[in-house]
Amino acid sequence: MAANMKAVKLRIKSVQSTMQITKAMELVASSKLRKAKERAETCRPYFKELHQTLKDIAAGNTDFTSVYVKEAASDKTCYVVVAGDRGLAGGYNANLFKCLEADSAGKDFLVLPIGKKAVEYAHRKGYECLTEEFAEVAEISVADCYEMANLLCEEFRKGTFGHIDLCYTTFVSMLSQQPGVISALPIVDLKEDSQEEKAVRNLILYEPDAAEVFDAIVPEYLGGLIYGSVCESLASELAARRMAMEAATSNAEEMIGKLNLYYNRARQASITQEITEIVAGAEGI
Amino acid sequence: MRTFPLRIGTPDGLLYEGEVERVICRTMTGDLAVLAGHCNFCTALGMGEAAVVLEDGTRKKAACIGGMLSMMDGVCRLLATTWEWEEDIDVARAKAAQKRAEEKLSASGLSEKEYRMVEAKLHRALVRIGVKG
Secondary structure (H helix, E strand, O other), X not given: OHHHHHHHHHHHHHHHHHHHHHHHHHHHHHHHHHHHHHHHHXXXXXXXXXXXXXXXXXXXXXXXXXXXXXXXXXXXXXXXXEOOOOOOEOEHHHHHHHHHHHHHOOOOEEXXXXXXXXXXXXXXXXXXXXXXXXXXXXXXXXXXXXXHHHHHHHHHHHOOOOEEEEEEEEEOXXXXXXXXXXXXXXXXXXXXXXXXXXXXXXXXXXXXXXXXXXXXXXHHHHHHHHHHHHHHHHHHXXXXXXXXXXXXXXXXXXXXHHHHHHHHHHHHHHHHHHHHHHHHHHHHO | OOOEEXXXXXXXXXXXXXXXXXXXEEEOXXXXXXXXXXXXXXXXXXXXXXXXXXXXXXXXXXXXXXXEEEEEOOEEEEEEEEEEEHHHOOHHHHHHHHHHHHHHHHOOOOOHHHHHHHHHHHHHHHHHHHHHO
16 A cells, blocks of 8 residues: 555655646746737738738739739649747647648649758658748748748749749637648739639739739738738747646646545555554554 | 728837827838728838827837838738837937948949948938938
């Protein structure tokens, strides 16, 4: 019995120290989350406007002189995958990768991983990577995003791939984050199916001309889009981690409660046993 | 005068949303003003001074750097990389940036990429100083 009690005591201690860690991680995540959420929220209108504007253009466009607009020559897709730097964030990374796998099934593709987990994942799966320069998602600035966009545009123009898709997690609320894939390039990919049948098209005037306008706009558009998705993903990651750690902490609490009960019971049993032994011994004398 | 809805967005948030009379900004080919009733239009922005004439006729100046301007079905969207209203510009910082950039440009040994970056920095600083001055 005594040995059992000792084991339970040790177990309680170990669970307690785990709880301390999860609690600390929860606090760190929630304090970081506030900032990340603010950043995601200030960036969101820009992100939405940007995407909407390009969608409107895609719906009304009749000019296919620019390489960024016309139907892609290559079927290869480049996925920009924005995942986290660290694990212990519940299903955050796994859900994103599942979403990516579902979308990329049967396609010829390569990835541009952002975030350490995304890089690791690409390595493990043996996916072709465009660059691994952007491994730290937490430290990505607007300038990095534009750099990435320029790189992507360059490769796109060269014809290394014909589509660019963005795979990231949308921050819906503190409790819910939605992984998803959106098309970024070429512009015709943005066209929604329902709009295709529209007989009347809005003609758009480009100045000086469509090719030049798109050449100037697209890198910025892509940079803005990547920045937006990085902000969203970062906030999602922290929210997911906070949730996971909160659950872990409450699980640990529950476990400690149970173990304490068990420990007390064992203690009581051993005392009872001792008394019985003493009484039996006294009677024997 | 007739007005039209304008939205100015940057990665730092939606900076303006509302009815305006006129938008003036520098595009890649030169200055341009958009009035209400403009046909569907899309262009890329350059670096330069921009101005918005509000409903009540007041004119607000700003420094606008890069991005795009689109007019779709009467709604104007101005998506800039940076957009700073005149009152938000920090001249001291811009002047310091200008000085730094000029020093760097006069020193030799810059790679082509660095050169372009410093040049862009100088350009941005000059735009900011120009708007404020």
